[in-house]
Amino acid sequence: xxxxxxxxxxxxxxxxxxxxxxxxxxxxxxxxxxxxxxxxxxxxxxxxxxxxxxxxxxxxxxxxxxxxxxxxxxxxxxxxxxxxxxxxxxxxxxxxxxxxxxxxxxxxxxxxxxxxxxxxxxxxxxxxxxxxxxxxxxxxxxxxxxxxxxxxxxxxxxxxxxxxxxxxxxxxxxxxxxxx
Numbered sequence: 001x002x003x004x005x006x007x008x009x010x011x012x013x014x015x016x017x018x019x020x021x022x023x024x025x026x027x028x029x030x031x032x033x034x035x036x037x038x039x040x041x042x043x044x045x046x047x048x049x050x051x052x053x054x055x056x057x058x059x060x061x062x063x064x065x066x067x068x069x070x071x072x073x074x075x076x077x078x079x080x081x082x083x084x085x086x087x088x089x090x091x092x093x094x095x096x097x098x099x100x101x102x103x104x105x106x107x108x109x110x111x112x113x114x115x116x117x118x119x120x121x122x123x124x125x126x127x128x129x130x131x132x133x134x135x136x137x138x139x140x141x142x143x144x145x146x147x148x149x150x151x152x153x154x155x156x157x158x159x160x161x162x163x164x165x166x167x168x169x170x171x172x173x174x175x176x177x178x179x180x
Contacts (some may be wrong), residue, residue, distance in 0.1 A: 119147030
């Protein structure tokens with residue numbers, strides 16, 4: 001399988017950590033990625049035989065999937081206008097989450113963006129095994145406007161990928177919450 005990307009990096013609009021992790025996953029799975037490549041002409045019929053004439057040469061295959069990205073609409077969020085300050089980014093590699101070792105899949109990471117005042121979670125990314133499990137827990141916290149400290153200080157069933165949330169939010173170095 002070959003992925004053709006006209007930009008100089010795969011997923012160029014994403015966070016560099018996401019780009020690097022996806023590129024590594026593709027490489028490990030034997031997926032060739034050709035960046036900085038433009039398709040000039042396509043011949044044939046998908047499902048039978050296709051030939052792509054690109055700026056990097058000719059690529060022959062049996063199937064063609066064309067996908068176009070979109071620019072995220074984040075300009076209108078008005079974080080600065082709303083007085084929301086970002087405390088920074090917390091990030092841990094998935095290999096620090098114990099459950100990934102029992103599944104023999106330690107690739108990926110979790111990352112969170114947290115506001116300075118109040119500690120609300122403003123954004124979250126998880127790339128790795130069972131990321132959906134972790135996303136669900138963080139989505140509930142975000143919808144309830146809970147501070148990240150609630151997730152950090154929770155005792156979760158063992159073993160789960162969501163256990164990594166404690167590690168992730170502990171990296172923000174805030175004191176534990178009293179009375180929760």
